[in-house]
Amino acid sequence: MPSIPPASVPRTHTESRVLTVPTVTEPRPDSAADYRASHSGLLTSLYGPGRPVLPPPDSELSAFGPLLGAHRPDTGRRVGGIVVPAGRDFRLTEEGLRFAAGIALSHGCPLIVVHSRDARPEDFPAAVRELLGDALVLVDLEQVHPSWMPGFASAEDELSSLHRSNDVGWKRNLGIMLAVRFGWEFVLFLDDDISAAAEGPTLTPQYLAHALRVLNEDPDLMIVGWTLRDFDDNSVVGHARPLVGLPQDIFISSGALLLRVGEGTAFFPHGVYNEDWLLVLQTLAGARDYQRALAHAGPVHQKEYEAFCPVRARSEEAGEILAEGLMNRVEDHGPGFLSLLSGQYWKRVMGRRRTLLRTIIRGRGEGLVLWDEDQPARSDDAVVVCMNAALWTHRQLNHRKLLGYTAKWLRDWRYWRTVLVRLSQEAAGPESETEIPQLLAAARQPWPQQATEEGCQERPGRPASTTERRKVVTV
Numbered sequence: 001m002p003s004i005p006p007a008s009v010p011r012t013h014t015e016s017r018v019l020t021v022p023t024v025t026e027p028r029p030d031s032a033a034d035y036r037a038s039h040s041g042l043l044t045s046l047y048g049p050g051r052p053v054l055p056p057p058d059s060e061l062s063a064f065g066p067l068l069g070a071h072r073p074d075t076g077r078r079v080g081g082i083v084v085p086a087g088r089d090f091r092l093t094e095e096g097l098r099f100a101a102g103i104a105l106s107h108g109c110p111l112i113v114v115h116s117r118d119a120r121p122e123d124f125p126a127a128v129r130e131l132l133g134d135a136l137v138l139v140d141l142e143q144v145h146p147s148w149m150p151g152f153a154s155a156e157d158e159l160s161s162l163h164r165s166n167d168v169g170w171k172r173n174l175g176i177m178l179a180v181r182f183g184w185e186f187v188l189f190l191d192d193d194i195s196a197a198a199e200g201p202t203l204t205p206q207y208l209a210h211a212l213r214v215l216n217e218d219p220d221l222m223i224v225g226w227t228l229r230d231f232d233d234n235s236v237v238g239h240a241r242p243l244v245g246l247p248q249d250i251f252i253s254s255g256a257l258l259l260r261v262g263e264g265t266a267f268f269p270h271g272v273y274n275e276d277w278l279l280v281l282q283t284l285a286g287a288r289d290y291q292r293a294l295a296h297a298g299p300v301h302q303k304e305y306e307a308f309c310p311v312r313a314r315s316e317e318a319g320e321i322l323a324e325g326l327m328n329r330v331e332d333h334g335p336g337f338l339s340l341l342s343g344q345y346w347k348r349v350m351g352r353r354r355t356l357l358r359t360i361i362r363g364r365g366e367g368l369v370l371w372d373e374d375q376p377a378r379s380d381d382a383v384v385v386c387m388n389a390a391l392w393t394h395r396q397l398n399h400r401k402l403l404g405y406t407a408k409w410l411r412d413w414r415y416w417r418t419v420l421v422r423l424s425q426e427a428a429g430p431e432s433e434t435e436i437p438q439l440l441a442a443a444r445q446p447w448p449q450q451a452t453e454e455g456c457q458e459r460p461g462r463p464a465s466t467t468e469r470r471k472v473v474t475v
Helices: 094-107 126-135 168-181 205-217 236-244 275-286 310-340 343-366 382-396 399-425 433-441
Strands: 080-086 111-115 136-140 186-190 194-196 223-229 256-260 294-302
Touching (some): 080 094, 094 111, 094 186, 094 194, 111 168, 136 433, 168 399, 186 205, 205 294, 236 343, 236 382, 275 294, 275 310, 310 343, 310 399, 343 399
Parallel strands (some): 080 186, 223 294
Antiparallel strands (some): 186 256, 194 294
16 A cells, blocks of 8 residues: 655644744653544554455456445345535535545445535535436435434533534434435445545545455454545644644544444434544444454545634534543553543543643744633734634533543443434335435434433444534534
8 A cells, every 4th residue: 555645734824934843842741641643553454464455457346346336135225325414505515525426426326415504405516416316315404303313411411512513423423324224234424525635545436345345354344434635634733733843643534434334333422523533432442353443545635624713723622632532542441441531531631631732832932822712812823822712611621521421422322222223123114215305304203212320331232234602613
């Protein structure tokens, strides 16, 4: 597999001084609670030793592996399909929609676009409609009957809506629910700003078929992901680190994620930032062999956006602390990390996070510049402003809130499995994917009641195959 180019340094849209990258020493007295620049040790390669060899580039598509739209001979159901969550004006995301449609057309599978907010169906590109015909399924989230939404306790937690208003987790969970309901074995999640990288291996119909072949041959592999490059897929803090000389890698995310689907599949928590990492963490905790559960399949291209937005920095902070702290635990202890989530640990994580934010501020060459959120900004450096905004969020966080959220998240995981079991039992229905909008618009039987016990540490088994304050961010 060709080497993947290093993370790019994003433009800051401030002054030319950002081109001078100082060297900052990152103190590391507490490695368990520190921010880690990379979690790549959790990933295997889709093209490494023991994996199937790629056929010659000019081979037939079927030579690379199965297609998502293929029908299983024993059930007659499709292997899988593609789900794109959309919240931006479709006229601004046509390029990404065309990319997803091209893969769906090549694989003969449905493309389900779950849309809300500024993504209005009347603005959907006519060319994509004509290209896919009945294989295109538009799901208006506002038209989905409320009885379809599971009752997640974590979704009602304060941290899920702390400076955030975001429905992408619900959209992706709906994609998993539909996959189970229609008997798919795999679902490919794509964002609407993704396209193939300039050099392979990347996400093309051929490489996707190869990924499906590897998944079929390796039952321990649960997720295949592509890293979002060119404009690297990182948080505000992740974009800031290279600008002060600190290392920063990229991990797989739901922007391009191929997921094995079954009754034990993990879920995307609603609202909170890094919901895709939380799904990955559940997958690792429930995997038969967590060191073989994740595979990296290469880079894809992501369109550029404004990296340094203080509202975004505030909205990401709670999810950044949760996901980074949990990732460190699973790296160090494997699935046993679930029993090591204490209040003392979250205190250390928060303390080290504040040290990192202040280190980045110092690294911008102005010394430590801090101010209260109700005061005028004391810097015109967008990075410094964002790090201050992230620090303000810590006034509304503490170790008890973090511990309480993780307890709800773990209970929701067990409850989610009862939802998927119910959907799996309904999978024998006669509907086709073209009937999804009508199916979701109708009321359904209530989901099983969730248990309310506290401190659940039990992990479900591995999947079977088949706003607060004034500023709220919408991302």
